[in-house]
Amino acid sequence: MPELPEVETVARTLRRTLVGRRVEKVVRASPLMIERRSVRRLVGQRIDVVDRQGKWMFLRTEGNDVLVVHLGMTGWVGVVPKETEVVPHTHLRARLDEEGQELRFVDPRRFGEWTVMSQPAWEGRFGPKNLGPDALTCSPDELQARLKKTTRRIKPTLMDQRVVAGVGNIYADEILYQARLAPMRPAHSLKRDDVERLHAAMVGVLAASIRDGGTTIQSFIGSDGREGGFQERLLVYGRAGRACLVCESLIQCSPAVVAGRSTYWCPGCQPAKGRRLGRPKARHVVSHD
DNA sequence: CTTGTGCCCTGACCGC
């Protein structure tokens, strides 16, 4: 469930609590998720930088290695006092040079990733061919150029991390709703003003969620132990059968738009291609300020 | 190229 805003929330906490510290000793590393060679490469290294691109975190060490962290669905990473209770599914405990502090990685579902690799290996795996520009900093022009190249529907395209990095199922629905675009519209059919609305909605929704510390639906907890607040501002996700807050049409839910993934949208505000949009409403994009 | 399916995995939830 962590998407860009949740990962950014975690990254900001790690910049405060982990950057500049050295991993002195790994107390425990579960072979279920963490390779021995990753542990070997990490021990003795200082974490210098926490980068984030989309849902991926890249922690650079002084030895020019990269600790790749993905939270998957249920991942949690953070720095805690070593006495802190060890919760189930804690896959890594590492002692830091800061007295009594421990770096921990927890992931019940094990959809996450925790790998230490060399810089060249990192470049091979996360080059521009494999991971698109971060959704927060992708320009409207770049977004349009990327959407133009494919006949796929806009929702799966937006969720394709090679196209733009950071948007998952929940935010895709919120973004398309605010942009008044039907999720099944072919990506290459979007006109300039469609893309401009899409870009504004994408940046607006993601930034608003970051300000709220992310969305906590089932499980997301920040590195500082706090839940997010954006779940209270979701306008379509999870609202199937309820009235649209703008036009009062019933919110639809279908798993058919993206294979196996639930998709929520408003048939009134997000008409399929061919139907004209209704009278534009100045306040359609709900302000999160 | 596209779409669909299934897998990984656990916990929350629902109906009986």
Added chain:
DNA sequence: TGCGGTCAGGGCACAA
């Protein structure tokens, strides 16, 4: 109270 079934979904492999 308990038990089995279903669902959730990020990323990926694979088939059509």
